[in-house]
Amino acid sequence: MISPFLRTAEAVSGLLRSPALAERWERPSALAEFRVSGLAGHLARAVFNVERWLAEPPPPAGGTPIDAVAYFLAGARAAPDLDDAVPRRIREVGEQEAADGPAALAKEFDAARARLASVLPTVPLDRPVGMLGHVLPLDQCLLTRLVELVVHLDDLAVSLEAPTPPVPAEAADAVTVCLSRIAVARHGVLPVLRALSRRERATDPIAAF
Numbered sequence: 001m002i003s004p005f006l007r008t009a010e011a012v013s014g015l016l017r018s019p020a021l022a023e024r025w026e027r028p029s030a031l032a033e034f035r036v037s038g039l040a041g042h043l044a045r046a047v048f049n050v051e052r053w054l055a056e057p058p059p060p061a062g063g064t065p066i067d068a069v070a071y072f073l074a075g076a077r078a079a080p081d082l083d084d085a086v087p088r089r090i091r092e093v094g095e096q097e098a099a100d101g102p103a104a105l106a107k108e109f110d111a112a113r114a115r116l117a118s119v120l121p122t123v124p125l126d127r128p129v130g131m132l133g134h135v136l137p138l139d140q141c142l143l144t145r146l147v148e149l150v151v152h153l154d155d156l157a158v159s160l161e162a163p164t165p166p167v168p169a170e171a172a173d174a175v176t177v178c179l180s181r182i183a184v185a186r187h188g189v190l191p192v193l194r195a196l197s198r199r200e201r202a203t204d205p206i207a208a209f
Contacts, residue, residue, distance in 0.1 A: 041097030
């Protein structure tokens with residue numbers, strides 16, 4: 001999971017350094033209530049937070065770590081109210097990360113990427129990581145952040161009216177499997193199966209989020 005995470009972050013770096021980002025910085029993004037700046041800051045946090053979480057001592061033993069699917073299911077709600085406290089806080093924190101402008105955000109993003117490229121190979125993949133009240137093994141922590149990188153990379157590219165940069169095949173596979181498992185947990189096997197294989201019988205939405 002380390003290599004797909006870092007290589008996908010590299011793809012994100014290219015978009016964060018796009019001239020189009022600076023041009024559209026204060027405009028609305030493709031996501032409701034998000035400005036482009038806040039979306040870029042939120043996207044960058046997928047890397048910043050890994051470094052922050054690893055800087056904390058491992059959580060005490062005793063609890064059973066959860067996987068990426070359980071993590072997303074614990075926090076996801078269908079059609080959340082964008083004025084609720086949590087969505088509002090997510091937008092605010094994204095803007096805080098972006099407060100110094102696009103050039104500063106891209107610079108710090110690349111610096112964090114470089115530090116993680118040195119640190120991550122030295123950390124066992126089963127090392128517990130505390131994440132917003134949950135505990136995940138490092139490989140599952142990275143998978144949650146990989147989902148964030150891939151999904152919001154597309155959101156930002158659409159916001160900039162730019163082609164969505166390709167991500168490594170291993171990253172695409174991991175994210176697709178994770179999102180499919182979330183969709184199955186939320187909607188059941190049959191709606192997902194029909195949506196993927198029998199469009200004439202696909203009547204229910206199967207979005208993971």
